[in-house]
Amino acid sequence: AQSVTQLDSQVPVFEEAPVELRCNYSSSVSVYLFWYVQYPNQGLQLLLKYLSGSTLVESINGFEAEFNKSQTSFHLRKPSVHISDTAEYFCAVTRSGGTSYGKLTFGQGTILTVHP
Amino acid sequence: EAGVAQSPRYKIIEKRQSVAFWCNPISGHATLYWYQQILGQGPKLLIQFQNNGVVDDSQLPKDRFSAERLKGVDSTLKIQPAKLEDSAVYLCASSPQGANTEAFFGQGTRLTVV
Numbered sequence: 001a002q003s004v005t006q007l008d009s010q011v012p013v014f015e016e017a018p019v020e021l022r023c024n025y026s027s028s029v030s031v032y033l034f035w036y037v038q039y040p041n042q043g044l045q046l047l048l049k050y051l052s053g054s055t056l057v058e059s060i061n062g063f064e065a066e067f068n069k070s071q072t073s074f075h076l077r078k079p080s081v082h083i084s085d086t087a088e089y090f091c092a093v094t095r096s097g098g099t100s101y102g103k104l105t106f107g108q109g110t111i112l113t114v115h116p
Numbered sequence: 117e118a119g120v121a122q123s124p125r126y127k128i129i130e131k132r133q134s135v136a137f138w139c140n141p142i143s144g145h146a147t148l149y150w151y152q153q154i155l156g157q158g159p160k161l162l163i164q165f166q167n168n169g170v171v172d173d174s175q176l177p178k179d180r181f182s183a184e185r186l187k188g189v190d191s192t193l194k195i196q197p198a199k200l201e202d203s204a205v206y207l208c209a210s211s212p213q214g215a216n217t218e219a220f221f222g223q224g225t226r227l228t229v230v
Contacts, residue, residue, distance in 0.1 A: 004158070043120070043207065043221040044159070051216060090158050102149050102211040102219025103172065106158030 002027040002093045006107035014115050015083055021076040021110045023091035030096040033074040034104065035065055038088045047089070050074065051096070061085075086114045118142065120222035122208050128228045134196035137225045141190070141210030147171075148185055149219060150193050151207040159207055165191065166213075198229045 007022040025031065035047040048059040055067040065076045074091060088111050092104040121140040129135050141148050146167050151159035162181065164171040167188035176183065180199070185191040195202055205226050211219040 006158075009156075041223070043223045044209075045221070046218055049218075092158070101216065102147060102209050103161060103164055104159075104219070106160070108156070108158050 002029075002031060002095070002105045004091050004093055004105055004107035006091050006110050008110050009108065010111045010113070012113045012115060013081055016080045018079050019077065019081050019085075019112065021089050021091075021112065023074045023076065023107060025072050025074065025091070025093050027072075027093060027095075031093045032096050032101050033065075033067055034092045034094075034101070035059075035063070035074070035076050036090045036092060036106075038090065038109075040087070044090065047076075049101075081112070081114045083114050083116060085112060087112060120208055120210055120220055122206075122222040122225050124225055125223065126226050126228075128230060129198055131200055131229050132197040134194065135198055135227060136192050136194045137206050137208075137227075139191045139193070139208030139222060141208070142212075142220055144212060145210035145220075146188070146213035147211045147217075147219075148191050149209040149211075150183055150191070151209065153205040153207055153224070155204070162193070195227075198227075200229050203227055203229045 003026045005024045013019045033050040036044045037047045050067045058064045063078045088109045091107040094101045148165040150162045153159040162176045163173040165185040183193045205224040207224045209219040209221045211217045
């Protein structure tokens, strides 16, 4: 079984400031790691994923996350946030090697609020 | 490409009543998931279908929850009778068959039990 802990329930930040959303996981097997974003009144959208290879993964809108196996972490970072990044962010894991990675274990979520 | 469709978007019922949610996955997607997202928590998987067969329903409270996916396309999730603690957003997701395939989520149905 896997579990995910997001260490901050809410993160307020000013526009153009850097941000880090923290995620730690626990698993007895190898896992794939994900960050999903949920904008108000919308469904979950995949932001980025780590399956294998380079431990640093990036999204198209400037977010990045680094897989740290020794610390069992997958923190999400952005060097300069925009108002439009205001949303709830979920870290998730699934067992690696499956036929699809929709069978996910999610963290509790972190609400990122970007202030002008 | 149309996304995962869910209806209704919102539902308010009294405890002990029954309710049903509907999900139409992306065309051609073999795998369908139902998740429950209680306020302040991350989504929790309730059931996973592969075509019209159940792959995993270990976290589905089977005394009151049921789900079906007839013909391997759309799916319904039913709660009977509802309890106050069933108030949540119910998310449907689908993914194509094959290795390392992403799941796409619908907007969800927000259920309030009063």
